[in-house]
Amino acid sequence: MMPPNAEDVLTPEQIAERIEKSSTTMDEFRAAQLGIIADRRKRPRDDVMTTFCQAEIDGERLDDESIVQARTASTSGGTRTRTSRSGSGSGRTSASAPRWRASRCG
DSSP states (O other): OOOOOGGGSOOHHHHHHHHHHHHHHHHHHHHHHHHHHHHHHHSOOSSHHHHHHHOEETTEEOOHHHHHHHHHHHHHHHHHHHHHHHHHHHHHHHHHHHHHHHHHHO
């Protein structure tokens, strides 16, 4: 991995700003999920959230906070995998570009 350029390094203020935005986004996501959970408990549908709302562990239904945590983990987990795979593929493509050009031009 290459070291970052000076312009790529965040200042402490920029880091604090990103943390604040991230925290606000997570609060908004949690509030939205709680609203959906309340709706699905009243009006079940054929979707993932209803499955979470009806799930049981040892005969006990999941509480709202457990569902929010599971949804947060599954949402961020998918994002991590997708971005990691995309970045990895891009890196491999750019690393092999000179060989590819040489084989096409050669």
